[in-house]
Amino acid sequence: MQSSIKHFLAITISLTSWFTNAQQVVIEPKPEQPIIEKGEHYNYLNFDFVIRNSSKDTLKLTRLEVHLLDKNNQLIQQKFLDNNGTAPSINTIPDRQWNGVAESLIFNPFHEVNNLTTKLEYTFTFNDSIEVKKVVTPTDYKQSVAFDLPLKSKMLVYDGHDFYSHHRRFNYEFPMIKQLGFNGNFMRFAYDFVILNKENKQYKGDGEKDSDWFGFGADVLAVADGEIIVLETNQKDDKSFDIPSLKTNPLVLYGNHIVIKHQDGAYSMYGHLKQGSSATLKKGQQIKKGQKIGQIGTSGSSFFPHLHFEMRNNTNHDAEGLPSYFDNYSVHIGTIKKEVKRGMINTGDILQSK
Structure with a gap:
């Protein structure tokens, strides 16, 4: 008992x-x-x-x-x-x-x-x-606005937002990041684009200089019509940024950047632009799809010349990323070229806008 x-x-x-x-x-x-x-x-x-x-x-x-x-x-x-x-x-x-x-x-x-x-x-x-x-x-997620790719040349999706991508694995609970005020993943659906030459190479020589990269200075285009709501064009192409200033301005990460608000209320963000390449534009300006808005640079948190592109729901510390589907492009798979009317793109894809 x-x-x-x-x-x-x-x-x-x-x-x-x-x-x-x-x-x-x-x-x-x-x-x-x-x-x-x-x-x-x-x-x-x-x-x-x-x-x-x-x-x-x-x-x-x-x-x-x-x-x-x-x-x-x-x-x-x-x-x-x-x-x-x-x-x-x-x-x-x-x-x-x-x-x-x-x-x-x-x-x-x-x-x-x-x-x-x-x-x-x-x-x-x-x-x-x-x-x-x-x-x-x-x-x-229903994307009501049609997007074109933000570059015309053949490009590599160097890093997208698959499970292993650094965009996907942004840990906003990490103490240092949390102290800066972040509480969401603004780049949850982001892409890093790199321009390729005819041999699908990214750069000549050892790639140490920005000018070695085929994409450095290439034109960046608006993916859709909209209004410029954020514009920064004065940062040097020196692969650096002021980390503490992220607490007051989360977009400092991207060096020279442009944020465009579209008619559905979503925002497209273009980062690491070349210094001065957006100098003719201004905040509040209306932009048309395919219009040049800057050039690829190495400003901000950029290890090499590339375009960082993302869709997001706001420009604050609590911003969340949004998916993006693109129209009228081709995917190059070796010698095969597949035409796409609208689709999702992935890390490692080689693409060409029409």
């Missing part, structure tokens, strides 16, 4: 601890309603989870599972990361331990989804026993 009572008390204490810990873990998707990005073969979900541990206990994420459901709430797919095997899949999430009261971000690892998916049910398991569930209901 005494043994049974001890066993009952142990179970009761364990359950109490389970409920207490589960209640003290808060999981929030960022953005709250993620955007479905539609590709040719798959759809993509580019969002994050901010996880807060308000208890004094150490919590470690040991399993993450997702159920993909259709509009009828029927299971389409089930995916998971766990501790099984000699190289456990859960290890692909690097920061997954909360030592007492703490807050951190993880990137949604299940970024490729079936095109019938309308809801995702996540189960986070901590310490092999504490389960916290979270339902995410994404939304389709």
Whole structure:
């Protein structure tokens, strides 16, 4: 009898601890309603989870599972990361331990989804026993304005926003970044474009000088009609910027840049422009699609001459990125050239605007 009572008390204490810990873990998707990005073969979900541990206990994420459901709430797919095997899949999430009261971000690892998916049910398991569930209901993004690519020459999408891209992996919960005021991923759907020559090379020689790069000084074009709302053209092409000033102006990162507001309320941002290349323009000016607005440079946080392009919903520290689909271009795959009327572009693509 005494043994049974001890066993009952142990179970009761364990359950109490389970409920207490589960209640003290808060999981929030960022953005709250993620955007479905539609590709040719798959759809993509580019969002994050901010996880807060308000208890004094150490919590470690040991399993993450997702159920993909259709509009009828029927299971389409089930995916998971766990501790099984000699190289456990859960290890692909690097920061997954909360030592007492703490807050951190993880990137949604299940970024490729079936095109019938309308809801995702996540189960986070901590310490092999504490389960916290979270339902995410994404939304389709409808781009009402037609975009052309911002460069005319043959170009490489040097870095886009796939799961491994630095644009995708902007951690706004990282203490230094958070102290600067950022609380969203403004470049969540960004691209870095590099101009190529006929041999698909990016530069001549060793590429040490800006002038070695075939794209340095190439014209940058507006992707659609709109109004210039931000303009900076006086920064040197010296690959540097003042980090502390990001606290008051988050766009300092891009050196010389232009932000254009379009008729649907979305903003296109063109960064790392050449010093003085936008000097003839002014804030408030109306711009036409295809109009020259600057040239490729190396101002701001730029390791080499390239154009940083992104769509976003505002110009503040809480800005979130928006997808962009482009019209009338070709994709070069070796000797094959594929014509596209409208489509999503990806890291590594070689493109040519018509």
